Amino acid sequence: MELRQVRYFVMVAQELHFGQAAERLHIVQSAVSQQIRRLERELAADLFDRSSRQVRLTAVGERFLPEARALLAAEERARGVVAEMAHSRAGTLRLGTSTGLGTHLDRVLDAYAGLAPETTVDLVAAPARERLDQVAAGTLDAAFVRGAPAGSGRDGLRFVPLWQDPLVAAVPARHPLAASPGTLALADLAGVPLVLTERRHNRALFDLVVAACQDAGFEPLPGPRSGSLENTLTAIGAGGPADALWTVVYDAHARRLSTPRVAYLPFRNPGMELTTYLAVHRTQPPAGLDLLLRACAPTGGSGAPSAA
Numbered sequence: 001m002e003l004r005q006v007r008y009f010v011m012v013a014q015e016l017h018f019g020q021a022a023e024r025l026h027i028v029q030s031a032v033s034q035q036i037r038r039l040e041r042e043l044a045a046d047l048f049d050r051s052s053r054q055v056r057l058t059a060v061g062e063r064f065l066p067e068a069r070a071l072l073a074a075e076e077r078a079r080g081v082v083a084e085m086a087h088s089r090a091g092t093l094r095l096g097t098s099t100g101l102g103t104h105l106d107r108v109l110d111a112y113a114g115l116a117p118e119t120t121v122d123l124v125a126a127p128a129r130e131r132l133d134q135v136a137a138g139t140l141d142a143a144f145v146r147g148a149p150a151g152s153g154r155d156g157l158r159f160v161p162l163w164q165d166p167l168v169a170a171v172p173a174r175h176p177l178a179a180s181p182g183t184l185a186l187a188d189l190a191g192v193p194l195v196l197t198e199r200r201h202n203r204a205l206f207d208l209v210v211a212a213c214q215d216a217g218f219e220p221l222p223g224p225r226s227g228s229l230e231n232t233l234t235a236i237g238a239g240g241p242a243d244a245l246w247t248v249v250y251d252a253h254a255r256r257l258s259t260p261r262v263a264y265l266p267f268r269n270p271g272m273e274l275t276t277y278l279a280v281h282r283t284q285p286p287a288g289l290d291l292l293l294r295a296c297a298p299t300g301g302s303g304a305p306s307a308a
Contacts, residue, residue: 003075005039006068008032009047013065016055092120093286096131096143096279099229102252104163104276105144111295116288127201132157135279141286146274147204158285159277162296166251166273167209168264170232172239178263186216186269193223195232195247204274209248212269237261248272 012021012032022029040047047061057065093112097105109121124131124140131143136156146165169184171177177188194213199206213220223245226232236245237259249257254264278296280289 001039001042002035003071005035006071008035009039009061010065010068010072012036012048012055013057013061013068016057018055091118091287092122093288093292094122094124094139094141095292096124096126096134096140098125098128098131098144098146100146100165100250100253101144101276102250102254102256104165104252108295111297112292115291115295119288132279135281138281138284141280142289142292143279145277145279146202147208147277156282157279158282159279160293162276162278163298164273165276166266167248168251168254168266169246170236170249170254170262170264171246172236172241172244173261173263174240175244175263176241177265183268184265186213186267186272187218189213189246190216190218191221192244192246194220195223195226195235195245196220197226205248208272208274212272216269233257233259233262250274 008021008025011024012018015021015024018032019029022032025032036047043060043064045060046058047064049056049058093116112119112121124134124143126134128145131140131145134140135143144162145159169189171184171189171192177184190213194209196206196209210220224235226247229249232245232247236247238261239245249264251264251266257264278293280286286292
């Protein structure tokens with residue numbers, strides 16, 4: 001059985017006319033009739049009833065039709081996989097990143113290298129707004145962003161949810177809270193100054209932390225102006241019970257920031273997490289997007305995020 005014969009059969013079954021099917025296939029009618037006869041001989045069954053003026057499917061033909069369509073769909077999927085791999089070969093994926101992806105980025109890059117070994121990944125670090133502008137302009141193929149961006153329908157972008165990023169509290173290792181095993185309640189930090197990035201730099205994170213503190217019954221006490229994360233953690237590590245500071249760090253990033261002077265404590269308060277999205281162009285997504293989404297699928301998860 002040849003796929004060509006199956007394709008001819010499906011077209012005649014749709015048209016119920018050999019001549020019209022031949023026109024749709026851009027071949028002569030005799031070729032269609034000949035190939036279907038060969039298919040019928042191989043299957044040892046008539047697929048069409050040609051005894052009347054109108055061509056009709058036999059009972060066998062009706063039963064064979066959905067299976068034939070499934071064969072052609074499988075062929076299309078197989079061709080798509082090959083085409084996707086061909087697009088990704090010897091190409092470059094320009095991917096916008098942000099601080100704090102930590103172990104997530106390692107996992108994604110390792111998985112993508114296995115799926116598209118001939119593709120070079122060019123990582124571009126930039127503020128969230130710049131990353132989105134570059135995806136919209138086509139200078140980046142895709143970019144990671146956290147939290148639902150304001151006006152996510154603008155700029156012709158689409159945001160595919162990938163995973164949840166839990167937050168942890170960074171407190172001085174000498175603080176009594178660090179000596180208690182287990183999770184931390186936000187209310188325990190009510191009297192400790194919070195060092196947090198300005199809202200204009202990370203609106204999703206700022207709004208989440210402030211709202212969570214308010215839900216816990218207090219307004220966060222503002223600490224010193226936030227600089228780089230490294231400087232903030234240095235200042236926190238230098239503090240003690242009397243002059244403590246605290247901030248929030250993504251759990252995936254905290255695993256890379258091990259220092260004996262800072263303790264990272266998970267929250268027991270619900271909702272202390274942000275969703276990480278992959279931003280892509282809505283009408284011109286990058287070649288190999290499905291491969292990238294497969295690489296982004298969490299280990300042990302139910303499957304890749306949908307590109308639809």
